[in-house]
Amino acid sequence: MAEKLDLQRQYTAKDFAALRAFVQRLPPAVIARTYFNEDDDPHAATPGAMERYLRDMLAALVALAIEHGSPVLADHLKASIRKHGSAKLTAASLKMVEDAARLAVAKPAAAHGIGMWFRPMVARYLKARGVATLSDLVAYCNARGGSWWRSVPRVGPGRARTIVAWLRRHEGTLGLRVDEDVDLADPLAAADHDIVAVGGPSGALVPLERMALRAVLDGSAGVNRSVAFPYIAARNDLAAVRAWLHLYRDRPKTLRAYTKEAERFLLWSVTVRGKALSSLLVDDCEAYKDFLALPSPSFIGTRAPRKSLRWRPFAGDELSPESRLYAVRVLRAAFAWLVEMRYLAGNPWKGVRDPVTIQREGEIQIDRALTRQLWADIRSHVRRRSSAHENQRWRVVHGLMLLMGDSGLRREEAAGARRERLQPYPMDDGTDVWALTIVGKRNRERTVPVSVETVDALRAHWRDRGDDFDAPKAAGPLLSPIVIPRTDAAQKKHLPGERQPYRPDTFNEIVDWLRKRLLAELDNLSPATHAQLEQMTPHAFRHTFGTLAAANDVPLDVVQRVLGHRSIQTTSIYLQAEKRRMMNEVGAMFERRDAKETASREDGPAGVPTEASDR
Template sequence: MTEQLPLQRRFSSKDFAALRAFLQKHPPATIARTYYDSNGDVHAATPDAMERYLRDMLATLFDLAIGHGSSVLADHLTASIRQHGSGRLTAGSLKLVEEAALLAVTTPAASHGIGMWFRPMGARYLKGRSIATPGDLAGYCNTRGGRGWRSVPRIGPGRARRIVAWLRRHERAIGLRVEPYVDVADPLVAPDSGVITVGGEAGLLAPLERMAICEALDGSRGVNRSAAFPYIDAHNDLAAIRAYLHLYRDQPKTLRVYTRELQRFLLWSVTIRGKALSSLHVDDCEAFKDFLKQPSPSFVGPRAPRTSRRWRPFASDSLSPRSQLYAVRALRAAFTWLVDARYLAGNPWKMVNDPVTIEREAKLRVERALPGQLWSDVRRHVQRRSAAAENQRWRIVHALMLLLGDSGLRREEAANARRETLHPYPAADGTDVWALTVTGKRSRERTVPVSTGTVDAIRAHWRDRGEDFDAPTATGPLLSPLVIPRTKAARLKHDGSQRMPYATDVLNRLIDWLRRQLLVELESLTPATQASLEQLSPHAFRHTFGTQAAANAVPIDVIQKVLGHQSVQTTSIYVQAETQRMMREVSLMFRKRNRAGRQDPDEVSDGEPAWPEQSRSRA
């Protein structure tokens, strides 16, 4: 049985590296600077403290080597101490001492500081990525995979490989497992054509476009296959699903979410249920509904590209009730279509009840809208920052912010808005306003008013692009990148024949950048206004338009048309929000008056009604 060593005899591999440098006559100050953090390691605070620590460590290792090393090594060290008063080590004897001293090496724990096991420079870069402990390091590997190290300075493939190997060597001590897919090479596509066959081997998962199903489970002989003449040329379940999804090829958002739900169900059916999709019964569908509440761990993983081996169908180990409801309804609709297309004989999902959900009272989160004064302050600040010639990004954000907040556009509508559909529209009273035609949800076209201030902001953005907004033949997206990245994907997208708009995700990043700037630069922020800015998003500007229009007595049917709501009931939420704001502000006035009345009762006139507190006291 191995002897349990006292805490002071436990050393890390970094200590041994420092000791080798000390024996090679390197100055203690250099050793402290190279191997330790002067702020975190007390023994490295001064050169004297560093030398004392290393000499004590050397004496401790001598004792261990004499007690636990070979008899030859013990005799050599004992004779050296007698002759010189202290142990003298050669290169060979130092190696033997290190081997004997392995008994003194501590093992890493998940809560250790990262600086205990890494040199200061490496620890500093890791801390810059919020990696403060070995536990954080293991989590970073599992989340980012083998290519995640590209974002950490001074860590290339070689160092990353050694870090992963070190974590795997100490998995038991740290208590966290580094997943098998964490490979420094981390090829995005499998060595073959990229198609993965599921169902024939446990554990293989792939998205729909890379999926193949073994013949026994592909549904070519499914018990629920229709005997009538099929309307689609699909010989198996995978081909039938792709035929259904092809209907939504012109609706990218719908196509994305339907693909997600169907590939989850198909993978579950083949790999967990062990049945073809066209052989499932009602009890199978009920089992999948229960599966959605807590997916199997093998189906859950961090977000990864669909071409990566790390891709998993679920990013969370539980779905919200509303997400479960959406999944069930999407699958029921897909099976209904497959029955109508005469691929399936019947729809088992018709016999499955929807998951129980709580209907939200307000479907729109109008509380994200900016208060009127804050909206004015933001407009003035962004306009002022946009005036400087070098602030091109501010001008982009200015145009985007006004399109969203003055015209009530959705993020996708602003991204796809084009110059060809924006025209002057003289008002009856002589005030100029512009009209912009956009295509919104459900492919419905509508025309929204655009202020002259918004047009001026767009015009400034076009000047930065080197284009004339007012040219008779001006065409193109209202918002577009100024610089095209030198990547293959960017070159393919911006092929030179036409200017492409911003991607919708980029608009999110632009508003997020604006949020961070405003939190730093705006003065006299109250806790309430700071909270409003903290949750700023593209949709928050759309809500701002709705609430400000309601506050300025714009008719509700007009607000509905501008926002593109299908029902006036949805738009009425903005009127309710304005009413709530009115009640809240007036109640604050009542509270102040009531507080003043309690402090000086003589100032309350005889004709003034009693406040609620007074009424309760008499009762």
């Protein structure tokens, strides 16, 4: 009986749910499809196997109930077996059998596959997120907190609460603990603007917008505060930092980067150094520079929304030398501004040396630029696919890749490009070209050439939108969504005559879709070309323009103006043609030298035939 009991311990709650359905006369095929997965449950492979498994389970449970249940239940089951050959159960009597056979339920273990305990749909989506075992599931929840379920399709808050409650119920048998802050309430549902005081015993780490400093550390009496009349109305360090960041309110990318550096330094100052920002000296700043090389574990966490309880200032355990250099320079500039505004008396960062970095051969990573042949193959394939009447998405792709690849635009510049800023331009040799005026990085306006092929692709995209590209006063974004969601917010954004452009981030999704299609549809890709195509991003089109323009002997100052670089030194990295020529010439020299040495060894000294020559 002990051997039989050990076997029964493999039954799970999922098995009992299937058995209830079987007792209620649900077909075995439906039970297998609803409760089991063929990969995890071989007994669900066919309806016959499923029925045999459930009948064997029922017989085993009845045997346990007869042995361990009440005398009345045992007599009832024995009588049913004598009359029908096996126990005939109703839903009510099955419940009594389950209660009596409670020992038959398996105990969850950390190594158990999730398919053993959860229905196929839930198990399938969890596995797609790399969660294969119950141990993985606990780790996944602990890493993401109460909002862990947001990244798993078909697992909403209700199902998430059930799963977390089940994990907590079985912590003893799992040997794993679900963190306390993986609470059943979603932290993202908390108030967006809860202010948390930083610098007290709790050591709370929160983003700048939710931060409040305790009076002893808020800098209102900082030793480095200026005694002169201040130019900003900031009574404490937090207000002063926010005043500096406010300068960049119209430059969102810069604002995000500077906010990250400022809040990291401010949090370190009050929670690690125990000093107000306006009381820091040179040795404090040197200590922070060392801290950046190896942040403390309490400052590190997985990426999480800024309003999540799981947010941390750092996503990794160390910063690269280049990132540390950037942080130091940002903070030095911030303190310099605070000194100019007479908030601080001096800038301690002036006494701190920059972190040592390696001077790269090219600061811009252009290794993802497409080769000439691959660029030609992609253009040809997309042109062919976009010619079909129903392929509207291909025409969006066609217009985007040519706008960035033929004119060298950045992602944000392509998103902001407008029809009223695009005009035909008369060329000296009579060829056709168009000129597009855009506002680029650092709000600098420039004009770039646009090919006729690009204009034709944009014209086809406008036809799909129901707009006339060649109307006398045509206006609007060059690239805009064709299908507008039916939500009220989306409909208001895209009122007739007020069409909105794509968001720059959407271009990543469009190019990601293109990359997958190209990998599936392009033939005879070499391993190197395949690897290059796998890394293709929107910015790869811009790099492709710079590389091919330099290789075709377009003057470097022209390439600089088209790309919108401040320094011609930045543009010079695209001179890969010269680098390739250097490598080819020296490589050829190596081959000629090796060939001469080989011939010399075969001829022997002074023309004397070698042994090989005699033969």
